[in-house]
Amino acid sequence: DGGITQSPKYLFRKEGQNVTLSCEQNLNHDAMYWYRQDPGQGLRLIYYSQIVNDFQKGDIAEGYSVSREKKESFPLTVTSAQKNPTAFYLCASAHRGPAYEQYFGPGTRLTVT
Amino acid sequence: KQEVTQIPAALSVPEGENLVLNCSFTDSAIYNLQWFRQDPGKGLTSLLLIQSSQREQTSGRLNASLDKSSGRSTLYIAASQPGDSATYLCAVLSGGYQKVTFGTGTKLQVIP
Secondary structure, three states: OOOEEEEOOEEEEOOOOOEEEEEEEOOOOOEEEEEEEOOOOOEEEEEEEEEOOEEEEOOOOOOEEEOOOEOOEOOEEEOOOOOOOOEEEEEEEEOOOOOOOEEEOOOEEEEEO | OOOEEEEOOEEEEEOOOOEEEEEEEOOOOEEEEEEEEEOOOOOEEEEEEEEOOOOEEEEOOEEEEEEOOOOEEEEEEOOOOHHHOEEEEEEEEEOOOOEEEEOOOEEEEEEO
């Protein structure tokens, strides 16, 4: 089955700890995206990558870091510098063709206490 | 900076009614516009994608239109059903690095 996997589904961390969220896709898509969603709000772009070894900051990149060493993987690290990390995190990928349609993973709900 | 707005924020309709959801964007130089559905606690499901050169797309009871010059898109849902209850989000792809900007969503409730 082709798709996007995010693990784990739920993640709990203590304040001050860094945590890495996994995102893997087997759709052979070039572009990958990380979003954050807070209750009752839309999605805000954290980081995105169009090709391997290249990525751009989105609207709310402060306190986050990413890497894109492999085409199929785009892990997101939430660092201790992120002031309010508790949120629902969504990963997406897209083929860089005429349509550029995004496909989303199931999300990871991160709770930091 | 691209800004995307969705109106209304919430909508409640009786089953069987036809309805329209609105999405507006500030920068008309877009690559595409995509409509999504999100169920509570879940990821997003793509409904329709309209490329910049297209005016509309249809899938079953759904029809999405795009007017770049006015910065507007509408999602038309015919003969609404309780299973259509969800949050509907629009997203615009624009800019040199194909950045995506989402609207805040419309929460739809279809009452049996």
